[in-house]
Amino acid sequence: MSATRYTYLGPAGTFTEAALHTLPEAATRELVPLSSVALALDAVRGGEASGAFVPIENSVEGAVTATNDELASGAPLMIYREVLLPIAFALLVRPGTELAGIKTVTSHPVAQPQVRRWLAANLPDAVWESAASNADGARLVSEGRYDAAFAGEFAAPIYGLDPLVKDIADARSATTRFVLVGRPGRISSATGADKTSMVVWLPDDHPGALLELLQEFAVRGINLMRIESRPTGEGLGNYCFLIDCEGHLSERRVGEAMMGLKRICPQVRFLGSYPRADRQPSTGRRPGTSDADFTAASDWLSRCLDGRADA
Numbered sequence: 375m376s377a378t379r380y381t382y383l384g385p386a387g388t389f390t391e392a393a394l395h396t397l398p399e400a401a402t403r404e405l406v407p408l409s410s411v412a413l414a415l416d417a418v419r420g421g422e423a424s425g426a427f428v429p430i431e432n433s434v435e436g437a438v439t440a441t442n443d444e445l446a447s448g449a450p451l452m453i454y455r456e457v458l459l460p461i462a463f464a465l466l467v468r469p470g471t472e473l474a475g476i477k478t479v480t481s482h483p484v485a486q487p488q489v490r491r492w493l494a495a496n497l498p499d500a501v502w503e504s505a506a507s508n509a510d511g512a513r514l515v516s517e518g519r520y521d522a523a524f525a526g527e528f529a530a531p532i533y534g535l536d537p538l539v540k541d542i543a544d545a546r547s548a549t550t551r552f553v554l555v556g557r558p559g560r561i562s563s564a565t566g567a568d569k570t571s572m573v574v575w576l577p578d579d580h581p582g583a584l585l586e587l588l589q590e591f592a593v594r595g596i597n598l599m600r601i602e603s604r605p606t607g608e609g610l611g612n613y614c615f616l617i618d619c620e621g622h623l624s625e626r627r628v629g630e631a632m633m634g635l636k637r638i639c640p641q642v643r644f645l646g647s648y649p650r651a652d653r654q655p656s657t658g659r660r661p662g663t664s665d666a667d668f669t670a671a672s673d674w675l676s677r678c679l680d681g682r683a684d685a
């Protein structure tokens with residue numbers, strides 16, 4: 375096991391790598407690029423790395439399904455950190471290529487919806503094909519397999535390419551969220567601006583099953599930040615839910631919500647509590663849901679059971 379090795383979605387020059395470098399500890403780790411999210415996470419499961427850094431969601435395209443499916447299945451993993459990175463693409467070409475000469479273009483599938491309108495307006499006849507990552511697309515352009523790739527401008531020098539067009543983004547505020555994933559372990563202390571992630575399988579198929587699950591959060595005043603349904607692979611209609619909520623597992627309202635889910639759902643996978651990258655404190659706190667409120671209520675229950683009930 376290497377405690378100092380982090381794997382990530384490579385090769386060199388991915389947005390994942392750029393986001394990874396914003397983590398202070400990245401400077402003291404051996405950073406190993408791998409060709410897929412699954413390989414990066416398997417290295418952690420197999421003990422060859424202590425962390426894997428992977429994209430999990432994009433504000434335009436939504437879930438990075440490979441990451442979500444990996445977290446929901448196989449040996450359990452946990453999220454320890456998150457990073458948000460604004461995304462804008464450059465069109466990378468071999469030196470001398472002009473826009474009019476571009477017949478084929480490649481990128482990661484999550485990149486394509488972020489540049490769809492630009493592509494339709496500027497390269498309407500070009501054929502787009504998917505690459506394992508944007509940087510891998512750039513590598514394929516350098517090998518002559520495609521005429522152009524959408525990737526970070528910073529990938530251009532790595533692959534001897536030129537950024538023919540810069541700052542391409544259909545949505546100006548496009549952001550990708552990345553997570554540092556490790557084997558299950560102790561969660562970091564609450565910071566006051568935390569997020570808790572989990573995978574939840576629905577209570578048996580009946581009307582209102584999803585509502586019952588959501589009520590565990592609603593009655594405790596917990597704001598959900600993301601809910602993503604993914605097929606379990608066990609037949610049509612079988613879904614699990616990847617949920618991010620505000621707060622830390624050590625907060626009573628979050629802990630009680632998780633216990634509520636555990637009581638009613640066939641399976642709950644805790645994916646970690648970790649600091650929010652945006653540092654925003656939890657929103658929309660309901661009266662009666664602070665730790666002090668929960669403690670006062672359970673003290674009162676004890677007094678009732680002891681025959682010392684008060685008003």
Ligand SMILES: O=C(O)C(=O)C[C@]1(C(=O)O)C=C[C@@H](O)C=C1
Binds near residue numbers: 387389485
């Ligand atoms: O291919 C890359 O450069 C990546 O880091 C992957 C990835 C992703 O999967 O979300 C990262 C950010 C962009 O939104 C598109 C692709």
